[in-house]
Amino acid sequence: MSIDGWTVAKELGNGGFAVVYLAEKHSRRCALKLARHRDSSGDDKQTHARTMRELTALLLLEHPNIVRHQGYGYAERGNAYLALEYVDGWTMAEWAERKHPTFREVLTVFDKLAGALSYMHSRGILHRDLKLSNVLIRKSDGEPVIIDFSCATFSAAEELTDSGLPPGTDRFRAPEQFRWLMAHKDQHRARYAYQVADEVFALGAMLFDLLTDPRPTAERTRASLNSPSLKPPAVCSQNRRVPEFLSDLVGSMLSREPGLRPVDTEALRRELGELLANPSDEYLRTVHTPSDQVPAEVGAERVALEDGRKAGNPLGGVRMRGLAVLASVSVLVAAGALWLGRGVPPTVVQPQSEGLGAALHVPISPPSHLVPPAMSHSSSAAVAQTGPESVAQVQKEGPMKNAPTTEVPLQGRQTRGRARTTAAAECATMTLVAALAAGCPGAQIRPESFTCPAGAEESMREDLRWEDNEGFTVTIDSRFKRGERVWFTAGAEVEGVVPKSVDSRQRQVAPPGTRFFGKAYYLSDKMGRSEGPALVVRYDRVKLPGQDERPVCFVVEQTAYGYEDGRVWAPNAGGGYVVDRWP
Structure with missing residues (x-):
């Protein structure tokens, strides 16, 4: 053609x-x-x-x-x-799913968009159809590019719209457009005066969808943002990983009253810049866990195949083993509740078709009724202990016998003590095999000898240029302050981050902001490099800033100062090392 x-x-x-x-x-x-x-x-x-x-x-x-x-x-x-201009890139929604960006990377993109819109508005031009599909992220350098000006207008432009509202996409329309339409429904020649405030709202709706929806390309029903009467939900209530200040900014951008939004896109750019200047590690976390961004059918298939591979069955062996474990659990749960005397009603766990465990490259949550709160993706893998008295007590007497079991609430998070008590009652009566399979906090989970995931050796050697046995500094769990002693749950997912203060070699190959994804384990005796009880974190995936996620084999061992109910008390910082197997 x-x-x-x-x-x-x-x-x-x-x-x-x-x-x-x-x-x-x-x-x-x-x-x-x-x-x-x-x-x-x-x-x-x-x-x-x-x-x-x-x-x-x-x-x-x-x-x-x-x-x-x-x-x-x-x-x-x-x-x-x-x-x-041909832009070889992804739409913003595709970019979010493929690249697993951090909050800082998302803020950087929106900071540049706000700057481009401020420039555009200073020339009297309004886009009028800002949405995720009308911004491309260039593959070569990660730069955002605003496209599709078919709905754009400027001061001297001829009016081409037949209806009262300008062309656009309803989800990204400001609520005042709908209020105006109701007030002027009988005035056929009336036309809505589109303003910069409408563009600020549209940008806020784009940011809301990126922060709250792990799969924004999917067709689904989403929370209403532009109801003339109902306030949009807070971003942090939809995604507990979102920092509070960022959630507040999105809330102001989506205000039902235009006067409560940032006054223009230049003011918005300044606010985004202030967040970018925030040195907090929470902005270095990925917006969503990669496992949440994998379609359910793909995730289930990967779990079954990987579990079957480990069992030597190319067709997948997870289903039958999962049913056997769950059958033993259902027999023991009722007796466990009575034994603990907690008043927990007998519970029979019905066998499910989903597999237990996690795929090698993409972690998949086990069925929620089997996993205690501390091990789910939405909960912390570590619980911070505050106060010098508690620290001194553990240093003097060893592990605390009555250690607090409640988690430190994240933004918008509900305490889950009752759920934890129920989980403990169920786990206490399981056999060791069933407890390990279900991931209960009462089970001592230790890492077995392992080899690297498929493709990790080539990725580390060819792509990342990591050397054998090379050491890197890492904050073990990015949700807590670096260096403080926290409670890590054995068997739980851990997301680490490289801090700012690293040497020049690490800045080249694993710079600040690099994210590590893996699991925490407890080692009661010498198995790796540690001399005694240790927290062992096996990271099998890494994501450098602005790059794709890759398989790796990276291990951190840190001295354990206590072990209680499946939780390890250890410093939240350490030096890890590149391996091709462990130990």
């Missing part, structure tokens, strides 16, 4: 006003946007006028985070087209 000398390679997108193709002419590639005829209205002139208006807007703009024009022309049938 050829359009005015441009050779079309493939279709990139298809919208209400135009079709976009990847095209090439004289060894130059572009995104060729061809205006479509309006068959529904018979008015092909309107799409022509809209294309010319988009061209005019782009001619007024020259910004690295705004798509660039490369010319225009006409197809054989007379349709106007625009030749635009």
Whole structure:
């Protein structure tokens, strides 16, 4: 297919006003946007006028985070087209699922978007259709690029809209648009005056969806953001990983009253910059755990295949073993509740088809009724102990016999003491095999000898340039302050982070902000490099800032100062080392 000398390679997108193709002419590639005829209205002139208006807007703009024009022309049938810069990238929603960005990386992208919009608004141009699919993240450098100006307008632009509201996507419309529509429903010639405040709201809706939905590309029902009467839910109530100040900023951007939002996109950019300047490690965490961003059907398949591989069965062996373990659990739970005398009612756990355990590269949560709160993805893998008296007591007397069992609440988090008590009652009566399979905190979980996950050796040697037995500094659990002693739950997921103060070699190959994903274990005797009881954390995945997640084999061993009910008391900092097997 050829359009005015441009050779079309493939279709990139298809919208209400135009079709976009990847095209090439004289060894130059572009995104060729061809205006479509309006068959529904018979008015092909309107799409022509809209294309010319988009061209005019782009001619007024020259910004690295705004798509660039490369010319225009006409197809054989007379349709106007625009030749635009071709951006090889993902939509923002695809980027979030593929790259597993940290909060800092998301803030950096939105800081640049706010800067581009501030530049755009200073030239009197409003985009009017900001949404996740209209921002591309370039694969080569991670730069965001605003695309699709077919709905854009500027002060001298001709009005092309037949209805009261401008064209756009309802989810990203500010609530005042709907209030205006109700108030002017009988005034057919009335037109809503779109403002910068509408753009701020749309940007807030984009940020809300990225922070709260681990799979924003999926078609699903989501919380309403622009109800004229109902306030949007707080971001931190939907995702407990979100820092409080960031949640508050999104809440102000989504305010039902325009005057309560940041006054313009330049003011928004300054607020985003203040958050970026925050040195807190919580902004170095990934927005969602990678396991939450894997479709359920894919995750289940990976778990079954990996579990079967470990058992020597290429077809997967997880289902039968899981049923056997659960059958033994159901027989023992009722007696355990009576033995503990906690008043816990007898519970029969029904066998499920889901597998137990976790895939090698992507951690999958076991069924929620089997996993105590401290081991679920939404809970902490470590519990901080505060106060000098408690620290002195453990140092003097060893493990605390009456250590607190409640977790430190995260933002918007509910205490889960009752659930923990129930889990303890169930776990206390299980056989050792059943307890280890279910991951109860009462079971002493130790790491067995292991080899690296598939692809880890090549990844560490070829991609990361890590050397055998090389050591790196890491904050073991990014949810707690570096260096303080905390309670780690044996068998629970741990997400580590590289701190700012590292040597020049590590800055080159595992720089600050690098995220490590793995599990914590307790070692009661010498097995690895430790001389005595130790916390052992096996990290099998790593994500460098701005890069893809990779399989690795990286182990941290830290002196354990106590062990109680499946929890290890140890400092939240250590030096790990690159291995090809352990011990």
